[in-house]
Amino acid sequence: MKETWMAKLKEKGMRITAQREAIVDILLNSEKALDPLEVYDLTRQSHPSLGVVTVYRTMECLEHLGLLQKVHQACGCNKFLKLKEGHHHLLICTNCGKAVYFEGLNFENAFSEIAENNNFLLQDHWLQLSGLCPRCQKI
Amino acid sequence: MKETWMAKLKEKGMRITAQREAIVDILLNSEKALDPLEVYDLTRQSHPSLGVVTVYRTMECLEHLGLLQKVHQACGCNKFLKLKEGHHHLLICTNCGKAVYFEGLNFENAFSEIAENNNFLLQDHWLQLSGLCPRCQKI
DNA sequence: TACTTATTGAAATTGATTTTCATTATCAAT
DNA sequence: ATTGATAATGAAAATCAATTTCAATAAGTA
Incomplete structure (x- = not known):
């Protein structure tokens, strides 16, 4: 690396x-x-x-x-x-800050549809989830 | 207002x-x-x-x-x-900055599932779309 | 080994935000 | 309406992150 x-x-x-x-x-x-x-x-x-x-x-x-x-x-x-190549969506721990790229998700179509409904031309999207990582849940 | x-x-x-x-x-x-x-x-x-x-x-x-x-x-x-009460997701124009709250979307379940798959306890999510608003598309 | 040029770090500078504090203005109680 | 307690204001100073400047240094090629 x-x-x-x-x-x-x-x-x-x-x-x-x-x-x-x-x-x-x-x-x-x-x-x-x-x-x-x-x-x-x-x-x-x-x-x-x-x-x-x-x-x-x-x-x-x-x-x-x-x-x-x-x-x-x-x-x-x-x-x-x-x-991490190809990954842009993160899951971040609100306690320790640990960041994990997640996959297995395709919202592209849903996002395009929303943009269309509002007469916008979609260019980009930004999605980030936050919560407690396994370790911080136990503390 | x-x-x-x-x-x-x-x-x-x-x-x-x-x-x-x-x-x-x-x-x-x-x-x-x-x-x-x-x-x-x-x-x-x-x-x-x-x-x-x-x-x-x-x-x-x-x-x-x-x-x-x-x-x-x-x-x-x-x-x-x-x-705007009850709305947290925005569609923002990259050219003029115009911001629109959009609705008709429920990703909660999908987000929970992703968190679970990563052993995270989901607390919050952040979603924002960006593109060109109707007016700025014509310029 | 020498030399060209990118890199470094101290110090000065900038720009946004916060704190301090004396003055002013709001509003509730007369 | 007038008064008075106190919340709010704004100028100036202080803070803090980030950028720029520049002389000294170090990397890597010839």
């Missing part, structure tokens, strides 16, 4: 640096969406000299490369999650 | 002021979601001495009273729209 990400960076002419590797490590190992300042704090534990700006810039790149996806939550709208 | 809103303010022990009336007018007459600074600019056209702080505070109250709903869009996550 990490190899894929670093290869994609290189492919775009970007350089592999210790900072970028550390940031990527944090993002790939997190099961919840993180905002730049959270990534900054986590990454600095192993890389204290890291600057915030680098985190902002790196995360912006990763989003443009299609490796990260922006996730909106009650606790903030600047959170990013590793993108 | 405005009477209902002002009555609700009064009911909660809040006072009716010229500023609040002006802000409520703007929000009730807008067919798109607005953020505090947009409301500030629009309201100042008829009420130049208005302060930004008052707009922030008033909108926060209106949200707590259940009269305004927060709407997240590509163009910002601090936008507020008058809440």
Whole structure:
């Protein structure tokens, strides 16, 4: 996974640096969406000299490369999650933030119909479920 | 409509002021979601001495009273729209921002099933469609 | 190894939002 | 109507996230 990400960076002419590797490590190992300042704090534990700006810039790149996806939550709208190819709908734990991509669902037709009924030309949709993950239900 | 809103303010022990009336007018007459600074600019056209702080505070109250709903869009996550009772799903124009509540849709069961499949306890869901409104399709 | 150029991080800047506080205005009780 | 308690207002200061600037540094190719 990490190899894929670093290869994609290189492919775009970007350089592999210790900072970028550390940031990527944090993002790939997190099961919840993180905002730049959270990534900054986590990454600095192993890389204290890291600057915030680098985190902002790196995360912006990763989003443009299609490796990260922006996730909106009650606790903030600047959170990013590793993108799973082909999946855009998330189930998010309201307690710990754990995010899971779910599948086996096709609402496209229903959405188109609604748009038509309102004379809109459908371009996109946004669906997100939230609740308690298995672990947080037990606490 | 405005009477209902002002009555609700009064009911909660809040006072009716010229500023609040002006802000409520703007929000009730807008067919798109607005953020505090947009409301500030629009309201100042008829009420130049208005302060930004008052707009922030008033909108926060209106949200707590259940009269305004927060709407997240590509163009910002601090936008507020008058809440239509019982409706939470929106169709939003990507060009002009026009927002329409739609109905005739019940995904509750499908959503519950997805949550169950992932061992999550469903608490909430968030669905928003976006596209071009009738007017913007013609431009 | 040297050199080109992308990357970095500190500091300054911006822009939105919040807090503070003295002044003003609302509204209930006279 | 007048008064008075107190809610509301708005200017200014403070805060906080995010962006820009720029000189120093490091990556990776030649």
